[in-house]
Amino acid sequence: MDEPVEFTDIYVDEAMVDRATEVLRSGRYVKGPMVERFEAAFAEFCGTDHAVGVASGTDAIYLALRAAGVDPGEDVFVPAHTFFATVSPVLELGANPVFVDHDPDTYTMDPRDLAEKVAAADDPAAVVPVHIYGHPADMDAIGDVAEAHDMAMIEDACQAHGATDGGDRAGSLGDAGAFSFYPSKNMTVAGDGGILTTDDPDLAREARMLRNHGRDDDGEHVRLGLNHRLGELHAALGLEQLQHVDDWNEKRRAAAQRYTDRLEDVEAVTTPDTRDDTEHVYHLYVIQAPDRDDLQDSLNDAGVETGIHYPVPTHEHPAVAERLDGSPQVPRTERLTERILSVPMHPRITDTEIDRVCAAIERHYDR
Ligand SMILES: Cc1ncc(COP(=O)(O)O)c(C=O)c1O
Structure with a gap:
């Protein structure tokens, strides 16, 4: 392996x-x-x-x-x-x-x-x-x-x-x-x-x-x-x-572009978007998937580390919830937390590693 x-x-x-x-x-x-x-x-x-x-x-x-x-x-x-x-x-x-x-x-x-x-x-x-x-x-x-x-x-x-x-x-x-x-x-x-x-x-x-x-x-x-x-x-x-952060951010953007290009044809997956006239620095590269937990298991089996940022909306954490009057109306956030998955992202990630992550995602949906 x-x-x-x-x-x-x-x-x-x-x-x-x-x-x-x-x-x-x-x-x-x-x-x-x-x-x-x-x-x-x-x-x-x-x-x-x-x-x-x-x-x-x-x-x-x-x-x-x-x-x-x-x-x-x-x-x-x-x-x-x-x-x-x-x-x-x-x-x-x-x-x-x-x-x-x-x-x-x-x-x-x-x-x-x-x-x-x-x-x-x-x-x-x-x-x-x-x-x-x-x-x-x-x-x-x-x-x-x-x-x-x-x-x-x-x-x-x-x-x-x-x-x-x-x-x-x-x-x-x-x-x-x-x-x-x-x-x-x-x-x-x-x-x-x-x-x-x-x-x-x-x-x-x-x-x-x-x-x-x-x-x-x-x-x-x-x-x-x-x-x-x-x-x-x-x-x-x-x-x-x-002294390095601009260069590292450039590398993060290049890695993000490679993920986005590679995942373009995987219909189930939503890749991140950017607003015009902004420069994203991809602290995290986060995709959406309808079967997020299954996809995360498949990636784990393929040796790919992933994360969820964040699995529980902030207002649902007990320390916050107990201080609020009523439940906030944020239906989009509540849906999103079930779909998001963060895949490996850092300035030194290689093209081969990104390709391995994307191949594991493709395999998951080709089953
Ligand atoms: C969005 C956001 N806000 C606040 C913080 C808090 O930063 P720190 O962990 O340095 O206290 C973090 C980082 O952990 C963060 O990602």
Whole structure:
């Protein structure tokens, strides 16, 4: 039997090892120059004025909401089709998540459903579009709704480092952007880490205070803040990874194109679509299949690793469900979770591996 086709992989080079060694030997592990350098480099990458390094993508979302002034009890609009961590910060803040269905072509937040739900809401304060799987949400249309109702727009860009909409990068498309560097993401800091991006100097200042015990430049604790800081070692590794991410995204796009071409004639399978004038970064390559569980078993038998992102809609998780009044109306998301399957995707996947995955899918449907 051939080697398994792995779902993702890791990348380590000598430059990363040297950077890590440099920080280890420096003895400066927090609040040092590497975080500052990484923040400056990441802000430049996104085309924003500021970037604030934090301990995770979840923290970046939480701090962005707080720094944007979202208060407990206010309504925050989130897609139903996303990872739990888009929603948990909203609940942690004591705000009220309102679930929005997705656009069937791109799986990102449907601006029409958003507009209807905002119109019916008591206290709309913010919207958190997610660039799910690496495809930018429709920020123009969502932005129109946000502007009309004076809502903050926080991008959950945790899966979308380098993605573009109308030529502008994810992280620069809303009032603030939140990125994750969890190891499976398009770039990592070799551990947990995150960053918040923004053009708004007040929001950036507030986020910097909140990530560091709510402390201002005079050392006074003027906010109730916890410790959400990014460490020097992680920032140093992020600096190295950032140099590769555009190239890696290019390779992900080429791999996605090969999957799409190879699967074109497999009628049962739906391959991902993109909106015009966007650049998808394929954090995940997700297909739809009517018999998803059987297909997943067949791929598993053929030595192909797969995943489901996500098997349960966010609002159905007990920690969320028990805090909601009533069930959200998101029928498309509820159907989608039964059909989606993520196949191996990373920058170093080979054409042979992609062909093996596609051949196993074809065999499954030729039975
Ligand atoms: C869409 C989305 N939002 C939020 C997060 C949270 O990021 P982290 O795991 O770094 O806290 C992730 C990643 O796990 C994610 O994929």
